[in-house]
Amino acid sequence: MFAIRSLLRTNPQVFKNVAQARNMSAIATPARNKVTTGEMVVLSAVMVIGWSAIPAWVLVNIKNYRVKE
Structure with missing residues (x-):
C-alpha cells in the first residue's frame, strides 16, 4: 500500500x-x-427496543442454550 502511495506521489499527473x-x-x-x-x-x-432486542431474546431462550446434547 505504501509503495502505491509513493508511486502516485512521484507522478504528479496520476x-x-x-x-x-x-x-x-x-x-x-x-x-x-x-x-x-x-x-x-x-x-x-x-x-x-433495538438495544434490548438481542438480550431479551437470549433471556427468553436461555433454557434452549443450556441444553446439553
Whole structure:
C-alpha cells in the first residue's frame, strides 16, 4: 500500500487525477429545524427496543442454550 502511495506521489499527473486530496471541514451550528417531542419519543423507543432486542431474546431462550446434547 505504501509503495502505491509513493508511486502516485512521484507522478504528479496520476496523483492529480487518481488520488485526489480531500479537504474536509465541519461547522457545528444549531439545528435549523427542531425535532418535535413526538419524533423524539418514537426515535427513543426505537433505539431502546433495538438495544434490548438481542438480550431479551437470549433471556427468553436461555433454557434452549443450556441444553446439553
